[in-house]
Amino acid sequence: MDFSKLAEFLAQNNEPAFRIKQITKNYYSGRYLSFSEMTDLSLGLRQLLETNYSLSSIKLDKLLEDKFAKKARLILGDGSKIETVLMDYGDWKTVCVSSQVGCPLGCTFCATGKMGFTRNLTVDEIIDQILFWKHTNTVSRIVFMGMGEPFLNWDNLIAALKTINDKNGLYIGNRKISISTAGVAPRIIDFANLNTEINLAISLHSADQATREEMMPIARQYSLNDLKKALDYYTKLTHRQVFFEYLLAKDVNDSPKHLDLLIKFIRSNNLFYLNLIPLNPIKDGLTPSDNLTYFQKELTAAHVNFSVRHSIGQSINSACGQLIVEK
Numbered sequence: 001m002d003f004s005k006l007a008e009f010l011a012q013n014n015e016p017a018f019r020i021k022q023i024t025k026n027y028y029s030g031r032y033l034s035f036s037e038m039t040d041l042s043l044g045l046r047q048l049l050e051t052n053y054s055l056s057s058i059k060l061d062k063l064l065e066d067k068f069a070k071k072a073r074l075i076l077g078d079g080s081k082i083e084t085v086l087m088d089y090g091d092w093k094t095v096c097v098s099s100q101v102g103c104p105l106g107c108t109f110c111a112t113g114k115m116g117f118t119r120n121l122t123v124d125e126i127i128d129q130i131l132f133w134k135h136t137n138t139v140s141r142i143v144f145m146g147m148g149e150p151f152l153n154w155d156n157l158i159a160a161l162k163t164i165n166d167k168n169g170l171y172i173g174n175r176k177i178s179i180s181t182a183g184v185a186p187r188i189i190d191f192a193n194l195n196t197e198i199n200l201a202i203s204l205h206s207a208d209q210a211t212r213e214e215m216m217p218i219a220r221q222y223s224l225n226d227l228k229k230a231l232d233y234y235t236k237l238t239h240r241q242v243f244f245e246y247l248l249a250k251d252v253n254d255s256p257k258h259l260d261l262l263i264k265f266i267r268s269n270n271l272f273y274l275n276l277i278p279l280n281p282i283k284d285g286l287t288p289s290d291n292l293t294y295f296q297k298e299l300t301a302a303h304v305n306f307s308v309r310h311s312i313g314q315s316i317n318s319a320c321g322q323l324i325v326e327k
């Protein structure tokens with residue numbers, strides 16, 4: 001929604017100056033799916049807007065739900081499809097947002113990576129995912145953990161974050177927003193320099209360089225050393241915790257050697273925090289490890305800051321790494 005163009009359009013049609021504020025407020029409330037539903041506008045104006053503008057950049061294709069999660073497949077203006085997820089944690093609801101159509105990074109444990117990359121999402125397409133859920137739910141947290149690598153869509157990500165946080169936008173506090181990156185080290189530095197209260201999560205999955213390269217091809221471009229340097233810079237500047245995601249995959253990253261390197265890595269900075277995640281199965285993907293209890297025991301003994309995070313929404317393939325749209 002280009003509000004400056006819309007304001008010009010309203011002025012050309014002799015609408016009072018406050019009208020744009022009224023429409024902006026209506027839009028971000030999430031209550032309306034079309035201009036024709038905005039009954040606080042005159043019928044003539046509603047019809048005029050409906051003919052000249054589209055309120056949303058997305059349309060629902062398919063909705064799946066289980067007890068704790070809902071997954072929506074959305075169609076964009078150019079026919080591309082993405083998925084977004086609403087997770088219900090009882091006391092709050094979190095929207096998992098996609099940032100790209102597909103993903104160029106091709107992590108081996110991730111269904112999205114198998115889709116390849118089509119394009120970055122626009123700011124509207126990012127915001128409209130949140131508004132889609134807000135239409136029928138109270139949304140209190142946002143995570144950029146859906147399809148795509150958010151730091152490779154930097155400009156649109158930053159613009160969307162401003163709108164999410166803005167009191168005239170979605171007005172969700174920065175502390176309730178999290179971004180997960182596969183480890184685009186230069187963008188971690190840029191993100192640190194913004195010095196916001198937005199949470200930063202890193203898909204780590206191995207603290208062994210060779211294993212990480214196998215699981216996440218981006219590790220060949222930005223090594224564990226590059227990642228560690230960028231993150232030490234981030235914690236020094238922001239004094240904020242960094243959350244590491246570690247999916248446990250059988251015979252890939254679950255050996256005693258992997259565990260030792262993981263312990264060393266997490267303990268190397270007291271603001272590093274580990275989230276151990278049982279692997280969510282995908283078609284032709286990696287196998288969940290049997291070593292979760294062993295990792296838990298050893299991490300506890302080594303006084304590592306960690307928790308085990310069970311993904312929700314597995315039955316509808318909406319858990320971490322499971323989002324995919326067949327072309």
Ligand code: SF4
Nearest residue numbers: 103106107110113148
């Ligand atoms: S895990 Fe993230 S970065 Fe890796 S392929 Fe999947 S969407 Fe892309």
